[in-house]
Amino acid sequence: MSAVVFAHHGLTPAERLRDAGWIAFVALILGVPLIGLTTVDVGGRLAVDTRFGLLAMAVIAAFGGRLLMRWSLDHLGARKLARQRAATDSGAGRAQQVVNVLGWLALGASVALPLAFSDNRYVVDTATTVLIYVMLGWGLNVVVGLAGLLDLGYVAFYAVGAYSYALLSTQYGWGFWEALPVSGALAAAFGILLGYPILRLRGDYLAIVTLGFGEIIRVILVNWTEFSGGPNGISSIPRPSFFGLEFTRNAPEDGHSFASFFGLEFSAMHRLIFLYYLILVLALLTHVFVSRLRKLPVGRAWEALREDEIACKAMGMNTTNIKLSAFAIGAMLGGFAGVFFAARQGFISPESFTFSESAIILAIVVLGGMGSQMGVVLAATLLVLIPEFGRNFAEYRMLLFGMAMVLIMVWRPGGLLAHREPTLRLSADGKAAKGGA
Amino acid sequence: MAYALQQLINGLTLGAMYGLIAIGYTMVYGIIGMINFAHGDIFMVSAFIAITAFTLLAAADVTSIPLALTFVLIVAIFFTSAYGWAVERTAYRPLRGSTRLAPLISAIGMSIFLQNAVQLTQGARVKPIPPVIEGGVVLWDAPGFTVQIGWSQLLIIVTTVVLMIAFTWMITQTPFGRQQRACEQDRTMASLLGVNVDRTISFTFMLGAALAAVAGVMVTVYYGVVDFFIGFLAGIKAFTAAVLGGIGSLPGAMLGGLLIGLIEAFWAAYLWAEYKDVATFGILCLVLMLRPSGLLGRPEVEKV
Numbered sequence: 001m002s003a004v005v006f007a008h009h010g011l012t013p014a015e016r017l018r019d020a021g022w023i024a025f026v027a028l029i030l031g032v033p034l035i036g037l038t039t040v041d042v043g044g045r046l047a048v049d050t051r052f053g054l055l056a057m058a059v060i061a062a063f064g065g066r067l068l069m070r071w072s073l074d075h076l077g078a079r080k081l082a083r084q085r086a087a088t089d090s091g092a093g094r095a096q097q098v099v100n101v102l103g104w105l106a107l108g109a110s111v112a113l114p115l116a117f118s119d120n121r122y123v124v125d126t127a128t129t130v131l132i133y134v135m136l137g138w139g140l141n142v143v144v145g146l147a148g149l150l151d152l153g154y155v156a157f158y159a160v161g162a163y164s165y166a167l168l169s170t171q172y173g174w175g176f177w178e179a180l181p182v183s184g185a186l187a188a189a190f191g192i193l194l195g196y197p198i199l200r201l202r203g204d205y206l207a208i209v210t211l212g213f214g215e216i217i218r219v220i221l222v223n224w225t226e227f228s229g230g231p232n233g234i235s236s237i238p239r240p241s242f243f244g245l246e247f248t249r250n251a252p253e254d255g256h257s258f259a260s261f262f263g264l265e266f267s268a269m270h271r272l273i274f275l276y277y278l279i280l281v282l283a284l285l286t287h288v289f290v291s292r293l294r295k296l297p298v299g300r301a302w303e304a305l306r307e308d309e310i311a312c313k314a315m316g317m318n319t320t321n322i323k324l325s326a327f328a329i330g331a332m333l334g335g336f337a338g339v340f341f342a343a344r345q346g347f348i349s350p351e352s353f354t355f356s357e358s359a360i361i362l363a364i365v366v367l368g369g370m371g372s373q374m375g376v377v378l379a380a381t382l383l384v385l386i387p388e389f390g391r392n393f394a395e396y397r398m399l400l401f402g403m404a405m406v407l408i409m410v411w412r413p414g415g416l417l418a419h420r421e422p423t424l425r426l427s428a429d430g431k432a433a434k435g436g437a
Numbered sequence: 438m439a440y441a442l443q444q445l446i447n448g449l450t451l452g453a454m455y456g457l458i459a460i461g462y463t464m465v466y467g468i469i470g471m472i473n474f475a476h477g478d479i480f481m482v483s484a485f486i487a488i489t490a491f492t493l494l495a496a497a498d499v500t501s502i503p504l505a506l507t508f509v510l511i512v513a514i515f516f517t518s519a520y521g522w523a524v525e526r527t528a529y530r531p532l533r534g535s536t537r538l539a540p541l542i543s544a545i546g547m548s549i550f551l552q553n554a555v556q557l558t559q560g561a562r563v564k565p566i567p568p569v570i571e572g573g574v575v576l577w578d579a580p581g582f583t584v585q586i587g588w589s590q591l592l593i594i595v596t597t598v599v600l601m602i603a604f605t606w607m608i609t610q611t612p613f614g615r616q617q618r619a620c621e622q623d624r625t626m627a628s629l630l631g632v633n634v635d636r637t638i639s640f641t642f643m644l645g646a647a648l649a650a651v652a653g654v655m656v657t658v659y660y661g662v663v664d665f666f667i668g669f670l671a672g673i674k675a676f677t678a679a680v681l682g683g684i685g686s687l688p689g690a691m692l693g694g695l696l697i698g699l700i701e702a703f704w705a706a707y708l709w710a711e712y713k714d715v716a717t718f719g720i721l722c723l724v725l726m727l728r729p730s731g732l733l734g735r736p737e738v739e740k741v
Contacts, residue, residue, distance in 0.1 A: 026519070026523060029516070029519045030516075030519055030520060030523055032516070033482075033485070033486045033489060033512075033516045034482070034485070034554065034555060034558045034559065035558050037489050037493075038489070038558060038559050038560070039488055039489055039492050039559070039564055040560075041562070045567070046488070046492045046564060046565070046566060047492065047496065048489060048492050048493050048496060144538070150538065150541075197722055197726050198722070198725070198726070200726070200729045201725055201729050202729075204466070204472055204680070204684065205680060205684075205725055205729065205730070205731075207472065207541075208472075208676060208677060208680045208721070209718075209721065209722055209725060211673065212677065212717075212718030212721055212722065213718070213722075215673070215714055215715075215718060216714070216715045216718050216719070219711070219712065219714050219715050220712075220715065222711075223709075223711040223712065355669070355673075356549070359545045359549075362542065362545075363542050363545060363546070366538045366539065366541075366542045367542065370536070370538065395556075395557060396553075396557070398549060398552075398553040399550060399553040399554060399557060401546075401549060402546045402547065402548070402549030402550030402551075402552075402553060403546070403550050404546070405542060405543065405545065405546025405549065405550075406527070406528045406543045406546040406547055406550065409528075409532060409539050409540075409542050409543040409546065410527075410528070410531045410532060410543060413531075413532050413535035413536065413539040414535065414536065414539075
């Protein structure tokens with residue numbers, strides 16, 4: 001990206017005030033219908049209630065916020081400009097090293113986390129959630145980040161995985177490890193099923209069809225009660241066992257439970273920590289799998305497809321197979337995550353597989369920087385933790401979440417760790433081509 | 438037969454509303470090539486504005502229906518366009534020229550933000566208002582079933598037709614329409630030729646929001662209930678309509694809207710009402726398999 005340098009001329013205080021005044025005016029107009037006026041139920045009929053005090057506060061906040069933002073932006077901008085002038089084009093290589101070091105640090109931290117917080121249920125639970133999203137993000141990264149196919153219905157595969165484990169285990173008594181590959185394969189089959197008819201579509205047509213696919217799966221899950229339990233979902237899904245050792249308080253008659261086998265005091269945390277390590281291993285396997293795939297011909301083909309489909313065709317690549325393989329592998333990874341999700345929750349219902357879930361997973365991929373594995377980790381952590389920290393002011397947390405999504409995107413349009421370079425370079429110091437697509 | 442005719446009327450009404458929202462999607466897509474995911478929520482905001490305005494009027498004892506409707510429409514269009522403008526300005530303009538997915542994500546964020554903002558400020562409960570327009574004309578008194586078209590349905594269909602005509606005129610005949618089409622074709626060239634691209638795009642967003650506002654008022658009049666979640670489904674359906682008709686094409690958006698309305702009405706009436714969304718998306722998939730750029734869309738020619 002070429003840096004366009006704008007010369008800043010200092011704003012006079014009058015200009016700053018006028019600018020902030022304009023923002024306050026806009027805030028006033030936007031605020032009148034939503035903040036200033038509201039309807040309340042008075043004896044079965046609506047009546048209008050006014051909250052002009054609140055509105056005035058919002059307008060003043062907008063005014064002050066704008067002044068502050070403008071001021072800090074100017075200062076930061078000037079500093080950044082100075083830095084850019086001072087620094088030579090050192091750039092990408094160092095950043096990549098830093099990311100690698102960060103990756104190892106994160107790995108170390110995630111291995112050590114349950115040991116440090118072995119009595120804190122909340123931390124381990126939240127960390128497990130983060131890892132589920134990391135895994136989903138890595139799966140979707142194959143489809144969106146590498147192959148460049150916009151998928152808004154990724155949650156469908158997550159649902160397929162979760163429901164197939166739930167049904168296999170509750171109806172047929174399958175164990176976690178037997179059901180895992182089968183559910184993954186099933187999700188992959190669904191990926192191909194979705195991928196096949198829409199091979200010819202591009203860009204946003206693809207987006208809406210995948211979105212529709214996700215909704216279709218959800219609507220079917222809600223309505224086909226005999227099959228999926230409908231809106232009530234499926235409950236009492238068996239939990240995974242540790243090589244046949246159950247995490248129960250009392251050992252079964254003919255064997256051991258996890259606690260008795262290792263001679264430990266029974267604790268509910270054992271299962272949580274086991275689940276945590278399980279998803280950590282699954283996620284790491286996903287990571288290794290995907291990073292190896294990137295170096296195989298098929299991975300290179302995905303990236304080529306992302307950069308330029310026509311060129312791919314001209315080179316005689318079979319775009320059908322490339323797209324289908326991306327869909328299938330992405331779906332399979334989503335399916336694995338779904339199996340784990342079902343096993344961890346013990347209960348699933350269509351509620352967990354709505355469009356907003358797809359949107360969050362996609363947001364993780366894009367906020368992280370498309371195609372960047374570490375970026376996904378960072379974004380998943382952020383997006384899970386923002387609502388968690390927001391729990392103290394519960395009703396504002398989704399508001400903050402939406403705002404954070406917009407702000408992060410505006411702040412770093414390429415994602416937190418922008419990494420859209422082809423893996424393969426022509427020469428060590430050759431500038432990597434960056435596709436616009 | 439009578440039943441089918443009634444479903445036709447219901448479907449057309451529904452379709453007209455989808456079409457109005459779909460135009461907003463299609464115009465924005467045409468000019469900056471992004472899916473404005475927050476558009477459905479803009480529509481939802483307008484429905485809330487309409488509710489407040491109707492309640493205000495009821496409190497002020499305004500009984501003349503045409504007067505009330507005009508007032509509510511003007512208020513809703515004004516405030517909703519302001520929202521359209523603000524959303525574009527804060528969430529999309531800074532991202533112009535970056536990757537294609539960046540504005541999509543900030544649009545999704547904006548959609549979550551708007552939904553929660555409305556939920557927080559206006560309450561999470563369903564808001565009912567007493568029916569604004571009652572009655573209708575009986576079209577056909579068939580034995581056992583009476584086909585009737587409600588005044589509100591008539592109002593929706595007529596308003597949509599009038600707006601469509603006005604809109605087509607504006608896009609094809611006025612200077613703004615020319616600028617808008619110029620920006621659609623080539624933004625850089627248009628700006629070199631003296632078109633204020635930023636302003637044109639802002640205005641496009643405001644127009645889209647204004648149409649969504651009309652749809653919001655109509656929904657309030659027709660159904661009489663509003664909650665903060667209506668934007669999502671309406672938005673998705675309208676977007677489906679825009680894609681079905683060929684995204685970027687105004688008549689296509691209207692046609693797509695009508696088709697989706699009709700499919701939903703007939704599917705719900707004759708087959709399984711629970712699966713009407715499946716039908717909508719299924720037909721979308723079918724159409725796109727046969728015509729990858731929608732019914733009235735121009736196929737994209739890509740030159741290397």
